[in-house]
Amino acid sequence: MYALVDCNNFFVSCERVFRPGLEGKAVVVLSNNDGCVVARSNESKAMGIKMGTPYYQISRLAERGCLEVCSSNYTLYGDMSARVMSILAGTVPKIEIYSIDEAFLLLDGISERQVVPLCSGLVAKIRKWTGIPVSIGIAPTKTLAKIASHFAKKYRGYHGVCMIDNDEKRRKALSLTPIDEVWGVGRKLAPKLREAGVFTALDYTERPESWIRDNYMLHGLRTWMELRGTVCVEAETEASRKSICTSRSFAEMLESEEDLSMKVADFAARCARKLREEGTAALEVTTFLYTNRFRTDLEQYFPSATVRLQTAASNSQEIVSAALRALHTIFRPGYRYKKAGVTVGNIVPADAVQASLFGFDPDLRSRNDRISRIMDQVNGKGDSSLLRLASQKPGHYASDIRREHCSGRYSTCFDELIEVR
DNA sequence: TCTGGGGTCCTAGGACCC
DNA sequence: TCTGGGGTCCTAGGACCC
DSSP, rough: EEEEEEEETTTHHHHHHHHHHGGGSEEEOOOOOOBEEEEEOOOOOOEEEETOBGGTTHHHHTTSSSSSEEEOOHHHHHHHHHHHHHHHEEEESSEEETTTTTEEEOOOOOOHHHHHHHHHHHHHHHHHOOOOEEEEEEEEHHHHHHHHHHHHHGGGTTTTEEESSHHHHHHHHHTBBBBSSTOOOOOHHHHHHHHHHHBBBHHHHHHOOOHHHHEEEEEEEEHHHHHTTTSSOOOOOOOOEEEEEEEEEEEEEEEHHHHHHHHHHHHHHHHHHHHHTEEEEEEEEEEEEEETTTTTTTTOOOOEEEEEEEEEEHHHHHHHHHHHHHHHHHOOOTEEEEEEEEEEEEEEEGGOOOOOOOSOHHHHHHHHHHEEEEEHHHHHHHHOOOHHHHHHHOOGGGGGGOOTOOOOOOOTHHHHHHHHH
């Protein structure tokens, strides 16, 4: 059996831990630049506020006092997530972290009678130790566990834990699950399925296998089997990430290559730092730009360029330099840029880097690596960047992200101490 | 005026091989 | 007039997830 542990309204719950006054109120958490809604409390969901709603469309509610608004504080959420995950890891033999607010528990070797008490204990423990409410769904496949967790979250009677462990419960649950709520059925597929007469998860499982295969190929078939109780989405093997991306929208549109360079250098340095944190190195560096896609009155341009390194690198100097070269090949004057980003790809373990035979200077490389390591030691964990490359923007890059309703650094004030010093 | 960020996997189609 | 068959590899783009 698999159990899916899902934190309820996670970002909102994190804010409530430190501001209990938000309990029982309609609350939303906004994306960077206070752009759009990325998390909602039950009360704000009940008001009809949808995920992804641009903030300006609902700011009136906040002004009238009907809605509490928080800017996102990812440092806080990351820290709270780590606490929840460590409780899970300390309780069951194997967990798979699926996202910042979800994890699968692999329940092999735990007797069926113990599963529900164990999960109920976890719900209580996480609530007590971190303040975060969670729901747990238990089922023979991950896709069914997801559905079970929806029930656990939706109906109070479950007290946070719902298990699908026989065919009757499975069919009942599927018949009550709209097709668009199924894991793997998204915004494009759902309308097509409804057109074909498939409205619930149960309808889907009752279609013949050949019909699924013909219309929805491998992906659809996997979902079909998982919903029928056959495991297709196996336990993940420990694999490092294949790409790392840092991108941001700007509060103001930028027009000069110089302004963009400072941003891109920052994004690239951040990617490099993430590579070093996980002990990997990248062979490819891609820089991309976006004009403002909502401004139909302006010329649009969405270029990207990739630079391939001869030898995989993780030091900031080489990654930043590659990102800036890529930027230079795509930058065109005359456009107003709203967003930029850097992706590093073709990632290999740092201890398995193949040195290129040509044009590779091992002394320069080890010097660059040493400098990056020292920067890491001074900068520590988190977002602070006391030591930067000269090409990075002076000052913290987060400083010009709009964040008018941000909570404090309740659990991660170490950064602040360093910056104050 | 105002619209996020970070990932994965699959497929189709082109380029290339013999 | 008329133009094969069978493979592999890579990439771009789309769909999905949170």
